[in-house]
Amino acid sequence: MMTRRSGAAGTRTIIPDKRAAILRSATKVFASKGFFNSKVADIAADAGIADGTVYLYFKSKDEILHSIFDRAMAEFITEGRREIAEIADPAQRLTRIAELHLSRLGADRDMAIVFQVELRGSTKFMQEFSAAGFSEYLDIIRSTIAEGQKSGVFRDDLKPIVASKILYGALDEMVTNWVLSVKDYPLAPMADEVMKIFLRGLVTK
C-alpha cells in the first residue's frame, strides 16, 4: 500500500536552538532571493536540518516571515524603551530613537532587507504589520513629540501623529536607500542628517 522510506540519516548535528537557527537562515535566504522565490528547502539546507523539521517549529513559510518581524520588533521596542527611559529631553529622545533605528538595521543588512523589501510585498502583511508592533513603535515617537509640545519645546501647531509618521518615513527612506545602494556606507550617521532638519522643523523658535 503506502511505501515511504527514509534513508539512513548519518550525522545528527546538534543545533541547540533550532527555532532561532531557522529564523536566522530564513532571514538570510529571504534577503538574498526574496520571500516568494525562496524555497523552504533553501532555508532548511542553510540551517542544516531536514525540510520537514522546519514544520516542527513553524506552521508555514508565511509564519516564518511573521516571526522574523515579531521577534525583531519586540527586541527593538524593548531596547528602545530602555534607552530612552533615562532621557528627559524630548529632542534628545527623538534623536536617540533615530540613532537606534538606523544603527539597529545598519548592523544587520539581511534583516534590513527583509524589513524594507520583503515585508512590504503584500497588503495583507502590511496591514497586520501596521496593526502589530509597528504601531507600538510609532506610538513611542508620537508620545515623545506630544510631551515636547506639552513642555513647550515643540511647536503645538502640528499633529503629533502626523509628525511621527514624517520622522518615521524619513528614517525609513534612509534605510531603504541604504539597502538598495551598491555602495557600502554606514547607515547610522544618517540619523543626524535627518534630525538636523526634522528637529529644526519641530522646535519652537
Add this chain to the structure above:
Amino acid sequence: MMTRRSGAAGTRTIIPDKRAAILRSATKVFASKGFFNSKVADIAADAGIADGTVYLYFKSKDEILHSIFDRAMAEFITEGRREIAEIADPAQRLTRIAELHLSRLGADRDMAIVFQVELRGSTKFMQEFSAAGFSEYLDIIRSTIAEGQKSGVFRDDLKPIVASKILYGALDEMVTNWVLSVKDYPLAPMADEVMKIFLRGLVTK
C-alpha cells in the same frame, strides 16, 4: 516608454488601445490580490481579451508591472516639470511637488497600492526602480533644494540629496499610511502637514 498602439480600430472587438486596457486591468488586479497572487488570466479576463493576447503586448507578467511603473512615472514627471516650471520660489516649488505627489496618488487608489505595496516586493525591482524614473524624480526635488541653498533661502549645512530623500520619505509614508488605512480620508491635504515641518527645517532662520 514603449507606446505601441493597436490599429485604429479592431476588426472584432472595440478596444481601441489594448495595451492601455491591459495596463489598467493589471493595476486593478494587482492592487486587489497582489502581484504574486494575480494570474495573467485574471488580467486578461478583466480586460476582456484572451490570455494569449496579453503576450502580444507584453513579454511577461513582470513586464506588465514594470510598464505600469514606467508609464505612471513618465506622466508624473512630465506633469511635475510643467507645473513647477512657472514657479520661481524654491519653497513654493517644493510645496507644489508635495501637493502633486499626494494628489496624484490620492486620486487613484489602485495605482497607489501598486506603487506603495507591490513595487516593493523585490529587491531586484526596487533597484531597477531606483535606477529608473524614480531617481529622476528625486533629482527634481534635489535640484530645487540646491537652488534654494544657492539663493540663500535654504540652509546650506544640509546635503541636498539627503534632504530630498527625507522629503520623499515623509511623503511616501503618508501615501503608505493612506493606502493601508481602513478609513477613507483625503490624501492631498497631508502635503501641508509635511511641508509645515519640512520647510521650517529647511529654511534659513
Add this chain to the structure above:
Amino acid sequence: MMTRRSGAAGTRTIIPDKRAAILRSATKVFASKGFFNSKVADIAADAGIADGTVYLYFKSKDEILHSIFDRAMAEFITEGRREIAEIADPAQRLTRIAELHLSRLGADRDMAIVFQVELRGSTKFMQEFSAAGFSEYLDIIRSTIAEGQKSGVFRDDLKPIVASKILYGALDEMVTNWVLSVKDYPLAPMADEVMKIFLRGLVTK
C-alpha cells in the same frame, strides 16, 4: 521574479476525445496500482498528454474516479433497461439482469477491478455511490421482484428490497472472486449458478 519556462514540446499528438482517453487511462492505472498509489502523472503519461492537461478536463483526481463510476453506471443502467424492456417474465428478467451484470464486468477486467476494489476504499465514496446510480440499479431488481410477487410467481413472504440485495450481493461476490482470482475463467457463466439457487429460493412452489 517568477521564472517559469516550458520546454519546446515537439509533437502535439491529436487525441480526439481527451476526456474519454483520460478516463480510459485512469481506469487502467487505478486497476493496476490502486487509487491512492496512482499518480496523476501516471494517468497523463498513459494517455499521452501533459500532467496539467488532466486538469482541463477534471477538477481533481477524485473527480476522475467519480466520473469512471458515473459513466459506467449510466451506460450499464441504460443498457439494462433496454434489454429487460422486452422481457415480460420476472424470472427471465432477473436472469437477464444477472447475465448482463456479469458479462459487462467480465468483459473489462480493469473496469471490474475499479468497481470491486477501488470504489470500496472509502466510506465517503461508498455513501455517494449508494446514493447515486447504484440505488437506481438496485431498484430495477427490486421492482422486478415486486412485480413477480404481484403476479404470483414469486413468494410474497419476502421483502423485495432485501431479496434484491441478496441477489446483488451474490453477483457482486462472483465478480470480486473473479477479479481477485489468479485463474482466468469466464465470469458470465456464473450468472446461471447464482440464478439456479436464487430463483428456486424465490419462486412459489
Add this chain to the structure above:
Amino acid sequence: MMTRRSGAAGTRTIIPDKRAAILRSATKVFASKGFFNSKVADIAADAGIADGTVYLYFKSKDEILHSIFDRAMAEFITEGRREIAEIADPAQRLTRIAELHLSRLGADRDMAIVFQVELRGSTKFMQEFSAAGFSEYLDIIRSTIAEGQKSGVFRDDLKPIVASKILYGALDEMVTNWVLSVKDYPLAPMADEVMKIFLRGLVTK
C-alpha cells in the same frame, strides 16, 4: 496469529496489553477516517502512547490493518467452529453461521466498517485477505453444504464452492448496507431474511 504480549504490567503506564490497545484504537481511527487518511500518530494518540511505540508492536501501518483482520478472523472462526460443532443438521448449521456472521459484525460497527470498507481498498490486500483466514471461513460454509448434499438434504446439482460464495456474498451485502446506512437498525435479524431465500434455493424439494 501473532500474539506477542507486553509484560504483565508496565512500569509507568497501566496499559496491560498495548498491542490490543493499539489494535482497538486503530480500528476506531480507520473506521472514522479511512485507512489512507489515518495517521499513525492518530492511532498512537488514541491509544495514549508515543508514536514510536507503535513500531515496537507492529512493523508498519499496513501490518496493523492486517492484524485487525487476522485477530478478528481467528476469533470468528474459533467461535464459529465451536458453535456449529454441536449442530448436526446442515441447514441449521448454515443458519447459525449466518446469524453469527451478522451478530458479530453488528455488535461492533467500527470493526464492521473496517471489514466492509477499508479492507477492500487494495487488490493486494484483498488477495492476501482471500488467501488467508477468509478462505478458511468460506470453507466452513462450503463443507457444510457438501455434507448436506451427501446426506441428501441439499440439491446436488450445485457446486458447493459456488453456493458458499453466494451465501457469503448475500450476507456481506447485508453488512455493507448496514454499515453505510444512516439508519440504525439491528443487523442480526437480516440473517433470517437471507436464509429464507438461500435455504429454499438449496434444499431438495
Add this chain to the structure above:
DNA sequence: AATGAATGAGCATTCATTCAT
C-alpha cells in the same frame, strides 16, 4: 520498553507561456 524529535521522499495542483489555427 518507551519516547518523540528528526527525517526526507513523495505528489497533487497551479499557472506563465507557447503556438497551431
Add this chain to the structure above:
DNA sequence: TATGAATGAATGCTCATTCAT
C-alpha cells in the same frame, strides 16, 4: 491580430518511519 487549448516545471507540506536517549 487574436485565440485558448496544451504544456510541464515548480514547490509547500505531510507523515510513515527511525533512532538517540
